[in-house]
Amino acid sequence: MKQSTLIWIVIVVLSGGFLAWRTAQTGMGRAYVEAETVIAESGETWTIEKTADAKNARSFNPTTESEAIVKLSWPRTIGVWCAAALTIAIFSFLWGDNPFYKLAEAIFVGVSAAYAMVVGFWTMIVNKLFLHLFPQFVVDNILPNLKGADGSYPDVKYLYLVPLVLGVMLLMRLAPQGGWISRWPLAFFIGATAGLRLVHYFQADFVSQIQATIIPLVVLTEQTTMENVSASIRNITLVVGVMTSLVYFFFSWEHVGVVHRISRVGIWVLMITFGASFGYTVMGRVALLAQRLEFLFDDWLWIIDPASRRLIGG
Amino acid sequence: MKRTIPLIIASVTGFVLVGTFFIPYTRDWGDEVLEWFNILAAIAFILGGGNLMKLSLQKISYKRPGWGYAAVTIIAFIATLVIGLGKFGVAPVKEYPTYSLAGPYDEQGSGFWWIFEYVYYPLAATMFSLLAFFIASAAFRAFRAKNVEATILLSTAFIVLLGRTYAGVFLTSWLPDDNVLRLDNMTEWIMNNMNTAGMRAITIGIALGIMSTSLKVLLGVDRSYIGTDDG
Structure with a gap:
């Protein structure tokens, strides 16, 4: 057995032993939540969970007025261990490139791409594009608070067909043929950026900086x-x-x-x-x-x- | 058509937006176009995700080195996407209990929140914190007080670094609070005066650069964004 392998085995066994001992001694890595019951006007009930301090789990009192209960949360406890493992995996790069780092890196790439997509979908595509083009569908399914007191829906804005069409053209980039069509929305992107930045930078970074120096x-x-x-x-x-x-x-x-x-x-x-x-x-x-x-x-x-x-x- | 129309679109869009700034009646157009721009940016993320899938699947199907990690990337990508778009674990809104999709997608306790809190954030923060080691290591190897300029840079960095730590503040704590030789006061003075002056000159330079680049794009002098192929 190579000396470095032996060293790694000793480190992993000692770390594992320490973690097992500490978990048994202190219950480390646990996450607690405060469960609160929500009662809707229609009578339906469900619970929502908010992060709570571990010390409050000991002063648990089911007769409290708020009916709030502090309890151990398994999903969040698993989350803490998962986050710790990923943190250590990234730190392991300081030792050198290794499979744990590569694994964490692969997860990071996948999660961050999907994260940006999800945020963009809910904040821009649904809340702006779909809301302006299909207000009835969006209000009836996702944004009920935008329904007027008299049951009316926001007006349709046909001008938003422009970004929709440009967006579809942009996705043509992935098609085996006709990728050149994506140049049109790209040109809009570049033109809009240049137009907006030209004025913005002139005002905020050029004129105002000179003004602040006088x-x-x-x-x-x-x-x-x-x-x-x-x-x-x-x-x-x-x-x-x-x-x-x-x-x-x-x-x-x-x-x-x-x-x-x-x-x-x-x-x-x-x-x-x-x-x-x-x-x-x-x-x-x-x-x-x-x-x-x-x-x-x-x-x-x-x-x-x-x-x-x-x-x-x- | 493949090259001329994009040039016209970029030029017209850009000049119209510049023009709206000077006509009060059309100032709202800029905000509207900015919203379109943000929508397109969100759609571009879909393009990015699609591209990531395409490349990762190619890597797996050709069994290129590291294809196993590409599989992990795809699993992480799809899992996050499904959980986020499906709003898994999002509690209903009190006022609208029958609308299952009405709650915020990033609500505390939801699946997407869990991914952000326990996967995305720890990974991103640790990745950036690694830079502390690499910057320190690079600085140790590269920083040498060879001439006046390098000495000034080195001394300033040293003062600012020390002035922002407890140890640095403690070293000169015997001086009166308003003494400029105290490390924390020196740091503050450097950041507020010398740093501001240098950054201001750099900012003016950047603004000039961006304005000239924008003009080159709008006038069709810079056409690099169209690409060279006909595909």
Whole structure:
């Protein structure tokens, strides 16, 4: 047996043993829900479940006024274990490419493609396209709240036939013949994006950014002298920083002499920006990493309990 | 017809939308077209899903390396799709108990919510959190204070990183609260002033780039989106 295989077997056996021991000791990885009975006006009843803290399961009292019951939820408990397994599978890539990572990656690809499709279907295709073209069908089956008090339905908007037709043409891309038809909706896509972005970026990113840079270099307000000096330094830094950086981006003049010196200051400002953005990005990723570790140690292993959600465990 | 009509569609759509901005009466057109645009984007997701299925099925049928993972992708894809479109586990709405599809598709406790909460989110968040390791590793290998520019970048990154941790704040906690040499204050000053100035210049540059690219598309100078084949 190879040494690495032996090491892996030992790690898996020890981890399994630890998990089994901890599950038996603390009941780790369990998820609890608060079951609430809903009574409709017509008299029909059903229950809805909301996430609850484990500690409340111990203070279970069936005579409470709200008739709310905190109980163990098997689907969510399985979910916690599933999420933990997938998290560890992704983290295993740090060791190197392996079947567990590839499996998690394959699941991620499938789920994210379907997730985007489902969200798009319910929010745009049903709520916007079908609602405008087939209002009676949509209101009678999916969106009953849009029915008027007098039983009327929203008006049909025939203009929405345009995106429907373009959408069908877009799907022609999958057909073995006539894929070129999908260029028409694609052209609409590109044209609309270009038209909307042209104006939007001109307004929001070009004009307004220049406008925000036209500020007084010497601030004289009724505040203290120190505050005025501080505000002046801030404004000068901002204006000089923007101007020198823009000079660096301006290639119509050769960067020699004065222009070279100004653009060099611009490079320094940009380097500070890149450094700050790098630090900010790293911290964002580290926060995400901390969140995942918190999930593993708090929700799954019950080793820590920062929000005091359990009486047992850590 | 295969190449000219798409050019005309893109040009007319784009210029009409630019024109609506200058005519108050037609300003709503932009919102309407934006809605069409979003509908088409949702339909494009169907195209994406179909394409994923097509490629994965091809991989399985030709038994290409990794076809087993393609099968897993298809199973995950179909399961999520069926559960999400069928609104499995979605409770009825109190006011309309007889409408089985009236509840929100992502309601807490529903099947689709379960997939998001216990599969999609953990996978996406962990995948992105891995970048923390790779960025750190890349930075360790690439960051060298060889010249003034690199030194400035390195020092700024170091200050911002330290200034956003408890350890960094603790290191200079002996200084008065409003002292600019405190790491948290330095970080704040860099982010609010120097970073804003640099980002503003970059944003102006990006805006100019997008405007010129958009104009090239609308005027038919850039035709790369049509492709080159006749298929």
